[in-house]
Amino acid sequence: MATSPHLTAIGTYLAKEGLEFVYLGPSKECRSCPIKSVCLALKQGFHYRITAVRDKEHNCAVHEGGKVKIVEVEEVPFKVAVPSKSALKGATIVFYREKCEGCPPSLCNPPGLKEGTKLVIVDVGEKLECGDLTVVTVRSPEH
Incomplete structure (x- = not known):
């Protein structure tokens, strides 16, 4: 893709x-x-x-x-953690850093990704144990 x-x-x-x-x-x-x-x-x-x-x-x-x-x-595409209610394939979301303690930091706080960045969810992965978060694969809307 x-x-x-x-x-x-x-x-x-x-x-x-x-x-x-x-x-x-x-x-x-x-x-x-x-x-x-x-x-x-x-x-x-x-x-x-x-x-x-x-x-x-x-x-x-x-x-x-x-x-x-x-x-x-x-x-x-790359992976981030988002609130589970937002984890819908094809959805356009606005990224905000999640406060959690048990996830790999690259999922909740991806390096360099600014808050407020628009992303499109291309795949929905597993639900995480910390908070109500789900791993999704994303890309830019211009992709």
Whole structure:
């Protein structure tokens, strides 16, 4: 269930087809970068998979080794915990962090995902033991 590829830059050590990552947003160092428009075109908190790697390297003040490569990526669905009453396949929801103590933090508080982000539920998983929460697989509405 992938969209057409987007371009972004990623550290040369990470630039491998099939690698999945979460875009956490820009760093302060990105403000003056000549290729920032490529790097910052992804949606914060969403998950991506590298589908192709270009050969040319570019300088980068953020990534390890100081170099990045341009890669093609596609958005991939990911899992979050939502109130069980909202866990309906096909529903568009607005994400809010859940307060819980027993879940993996990546489900109730996914890295980088901002509160108020719209998501579409593509699959409903198991009910969690903490609170009245259910694991769902989501994607962006533009997907």
